[in-house]
Amino acid sequence: MIAITDLEKSFGPKAVLRGITLEVPKGESLVVIGGSGTGKSVLLKCILGLVRPDGGSITLNGQDVTGKGREAFLARFGMLFQGGALFDSLTVWQNVAFRLVRGPDRRPRAEARAIAVEKLARVGLGADVADLHPAELSGGMQKRVGLARAIAADPEVIFFDEPTTGLDPIMAGVINDLIREIVAEMGATTITITHDMSSVRAIADKVAMLHAGKIRWHGPVAEMDSAEDPYLRQFITGAPEGPIETLR
Amino acid sequence: MGGGLALLAPLAVLGRATLALLAGTGRLTLFVLQILRHALTPPWYLRELGQQLLHIGWLSLPVVGLTALFTGGALALQIYAGGSRFNAESVVPSIVAIGMTRELGPVLGGLMVAGRVAAAIAAEIGTMKVTEQIDALTTLSTNPIKYLAVPRVLAATLTLPVLVAVGDSIGIFGGFLVGTTRLGFDAATYLDNTADYLELWDVISGLIKGAAFGFIVAVMGCYHGMGSGRGARGVGRATTKAVVSASILILGANYLLTEVFFRA
Numbered sequence: 001m002i003a004i005t006d007l008e009k010s011f012g013p014k015a016v017l018r019g020i021t022l023e024v025p026k027g028e029s030l031v032v033i034g035g036s037g038t039g040k041s042v043l044l045k046c047i048l049g050l051v052r053p054d055g056g057s058i059t060l061n062g063q064d065v066t067g068k069g070r071e072a073f074l075a076r077f078g079m080l081f082q083g084g085a086l087f088d089s090l091t092v093w094q095n096v097a098f099r100l101v102r103g104p105d106r107r108p109r110a111e112a113r114a115i116a117v118e119k120l121a122r123v124g125l126g127a128d129v130a131d132l133h134p135a136e137l138s139g140g141m142q143k144r145v146g147l148a149r150a151i152a153a154d155p156e157v158i159f160f161d162e163p164t165t166g167l168d169p170i171m172a173g174v175i176n177d178l179i180r181e182i183v184a185e186m187g188a189t190t191i192t193i194t195h196d197m198s199s200v201r202a203i204a205d206k207v208a209m210l211h212a213g214k215i216r217w218h219g220p221v222a223e224m225d226s227a228e229d230p231y232l233r234q235f236i237t238g239a240p241e242g243p244i245e246t247l248r
Numbered sequence: 249m250g251g252g253l254a255l256l257a258p259l260a261v262l263g264r265a266t267l268a269l270l271a272g273t274g275r276l277t278l279f280v281l282q283i284l285r286h287a288l289t290p291p292w293y294l295r296e297l298g299q300q301l302l303h304i305g306w307l308s309l310p311v312v313g314l315t316a317l318f319t320g321g322a323l324a325l326q327i328y329a330g331g332s333r334f335n336a337e338s339v340v341p342s343i344v345a346i347g348m349t350r351e352l353g354p355v356l357g358g359l360m361v362a363g364r365v366a367a368a369i370a371a372e373i374g375t376m377k378v379t380e381q382i383d384a385l386t387t388l389s390t391n392p393i394k395y396l397a398v399p400r401v402l403a404a405t406l407t408l409p410v411l412v413a414v415g416d417s418i419g420i421f422g423g424f425l426v427g428t429t430r431l432g433f434d435a436a437t438y439l440d441n442t443a444d445y446l447e448l449w450d451v452i453s454g455l456i457k458g459a460a461f462g463f464i465v466a467v468m469g470c471y472h473g474m475g476s477g478r479g480a481r482g483v484g485r486a487t488t489k490a491v492v493s494a495s496i497l498i499l500g501a502n503y504l505l506t507e508v509f510f511r512a
């Protein structure tokens with residue numbers, strides 16, 4: 001379980017997170033929505049200890065993330081980054097198998113490669129891409145490789161940062177379905193960040209909306225459409241008029 | 249009141265600059281200590297080390313070799329011209345050899361590698377930073393300093409002495425070419441003269457300098473790359489900073505080491 005309490009983070013004078021409290025129980029799929037630049041990625045990075053919070057606490061299975069628990073947590077963790085974050089000096093299979101050929105549970109290269117090819121097949125990529133470099137792939141294929149890398153070591157917790165941003169609607173649908181299937185099959189606890197409502201409906205058990213550094217609304221996806229909150233309503237409908245300030 | 253504040257303004261600027269310098273020095277020191285700690289504790293990424301030895305060492309050979317060749321040649325011409333003012337043209341072989349091994353081999357080799365390698369390291373690591381590849385490493389349970397910085401620093405520290413040794417030889421050869429074809433030296437006499445006056449310590453001290461400069465180059469590349477700001481602009485700045493700071497630190501370290509090694 002992931003528990004976040006009163007999390008605060010500023011960059012210089014800019015307060016990005018102003019007291020976030022959230023719980024993600026084991027096995028749940030939480031989707032965090034919110035406009036661009038509202039701090040969704042920063043929230044994930046705080047949980048991972050990649051960004052040091054200014055205040056509040058984050059615990060993973062009861063242990064503080066800043067402490068010894070972090071390494072153990074990361075060992076059973078996978079993440080799909082917003083831009084893919086594939087290592088461009090390594091081939092596709094070496095990216096997918098990165099964790100498998102390193103660390104205490106490392107496997108022989110042939111075995112790791114076989115697992116990588118299997119995971120690539122799981123995300124709909126043939127074995128022929130295994131020896132290409134990430135720069136030779138299209139954006140959608142890079143996302144899939146990122147997904148294969150995230151699930152390569154069968155993690156218990158997975159974060160997806162904007163899995164469908166920058167993809168055409170059909171590819172976005174494919175990625176959404178993949179995420180849902182994989183999560184269901186692995187029983188993993190997941191946090192997905194998106195501003196794509198089709199992803200929300202495909203992936204979420206629970207939805208949290210981030211606005212102005214706080215959680216504006218948090219509830220089951222089934223209650224989202226009937227919720228009264230005007231901010232959430234505006235976000236769902238994509239109306240230009242409403243309480244959320246837009247620059248134009 | 250306003251006038252008093254205006255008088256204080258330059259002091260405030262000076263104070264801020266001093267604080268920034270101190271903070272920067274502290275961060276760099278911590279970074280170096282982290283590199284040393286990770287270099288001494290497992291796991292070691294030998295595959296990455298091998299790649300970096302190739303990138304940093306092998307691929308720098310042409311640059312260092314050409315620099316040394318032309319410098320050795322020019323040095324022979326200059327020493328001949330200078331020596332002829334007091335009828336000491338015969339010192340050309342020994343001074344070329346001593347000048348190359350003690351100073352010009354390591355310093356020019358270091359500066360050329362700073363331009364080539366510090367820039368490449370900073371650009372590569374900076375790009376990895378802005379495209380979240382460094383964050384990805386951490387989430388894959390791999391320490392970025394151990395995986396990226398340690399192999400580069402080790403490779404540069406180990407290969408620069410070799411590059412310097414090659415540069416020394418090519419530089420001396422450049423002097424020999426110019427000496428025998430343009431300045432009328434007899435080939436056998438030139439070589440005898442070189443061998444007779446060159447001491448082992450001339451060479452060794454230059455190789456030690458080379459190791460120090462290699463360390464500086466890779467550390468500055470990694471430090472500025474990992475501290476890169478966001479976007480292409482951030483990476484560009486990191487690259488410039490890496491080259492400039494590596495070059496200045498090399499020249500400073502060269503003076504210090506020369507003082508330590510050769511002060512009578």
Ligand SMILES: Nc1ncnc2c1ncn2[C@@H]1O[C@H](COP(=O)(O)OP(=O)(O)O)[C@@H](O)[C@H]1O
Binds near residue numbers: 034035037038043
């Ligand atoms: N390392 C950083 N340094 C300074 N500002 C940052 C940094 N990371 C994020 N920010 C700022 O924090 C805000 C939230 O960023 P982010 O979490 O990436 O937004 P998003 O919700 O689109 O993922 C943005 O305004 C961004 O400029």
Ligand SMILES: [Mg+2]
Binds near residue numbers: 082162
């Ligand atoms: Mg983001």
